[in-house]
Amino acid sequence: MEDLPSLVSTPRTKLKRRADRGCLDRATINAIIDEALVCHIGFVDDGAPVVLPTCPWRMGDWLYVHGAAGSSLVEKMSGKSPLCISLALLDGLVFARSALRHSLHYRSVVLFGRGEAVDEPTEKSTALLSLIDKLSPGRSSMVRPPSEGELAATGVARMRIEEGGAKIAASPPGETTIDQPWQVWSGSVPLVLNAGPPVPSRNSAALGATPLPSWLESSPIRQTFKR
């Protein structure tokens, strides 16, 4: 295991409640980002918050996003605006015997910082191909690479993974003695993002399906349909 520097805790990232769920370990946080297919990017526009979903990916200590060149998401991620990037993986539903102890199992990450544009064409292309490999390991070398025009029409930006942290909830439901007379099932129900049977394009049905990331590849449904 590499010995990675932890993320930086600041007054605004410090958990005020359930600090036991907090985590600054970079390997843990990297793993959450690597599994997330959606993140929510917050910025301030004309004094009001805007939160937009997009697909994040990671290269080293940087979280990357992309979009149409000139889109407000890419502009805000490329400039000097303060950003907050938040993502959450859902792991389960937690059913307690009392109403207010119901909860969720999750792994979430909240990051603060400012972004920067990735404009140099080779760097930009490398970054975008890395996103393809996140969706399907090894696929980037099998598809048609971006043309100059496509690259110019696409904006890529990144933010350093530095200030922030993860919050992880995985405990069984809380219960006190006054809850015990309530004869109702309690426990947790795991939630898993599964891949269903691939739907090939008309002209590619004869080709082998594309590999999936390990957290999808190992899903029971995916096994059923694996070629």
Add this chain to the structure above:
Amino acid sequence: MEDLPSLVSTPRTKLKRRADRGCLDRATINAIIDEALVCHIGFVDDGAPVVLPTCPWRMGDWLYVHGAAGSSLVEKMSGKSPLCISLALLDGLVFARSALRHSLHYRSVVLFGRGEAVDEPTEKSTALLSLIDKLSPGRSSMVRPPSEGELAATGVARMRIEEGGAKIAASPPGETTIDQPWQVWSGSVPLVLNAGPPVPSRNSAALGATPLPSWLESSPIRQTFKR
């Protein structure tokens, strides 16, 4: 089908790109909110954006959240601060033959507005029990209701579902004639949030498992473990 008033489109909610994916239909937007177990709430704190994940639920035209009384999320949702609430359901991975046409299938909602506190104890309790029923239909009447002390320690707030809209992507991968020589599988892989086998608390293993929402109940894995 009820005839519900559409959401309100404003300059900041209007889609600048892929307007064909936009949707203001309230029934569609309600269904996305009802299925979402996580939303991301954005607010501005000291000039900088903050985006926090929480579990949303809906009653009529209002989106509700809860948290510890006095937490910054509840405070911001209860006050006059401008808010942006964003949520995204992931439906699939889209694999094209060209790098830059890879994408995701999703249903997302972005809402703008200001929140208000739900302080009256009966209203607050009704709202919290409605959240339980979102996680497990009919369960709220089976569990120990909130005590006065528990209610006082919990903050509930809501925002009217009014300004904003949904964006829905469900198309097969784009392909141009220059992509056709690339002999690589293309198509989409559906993603589904599945429930795994319930994990009962020690003292409730003999009781029947709790019902799940229909979109989880119908999942193939869930069928396997259904009691």
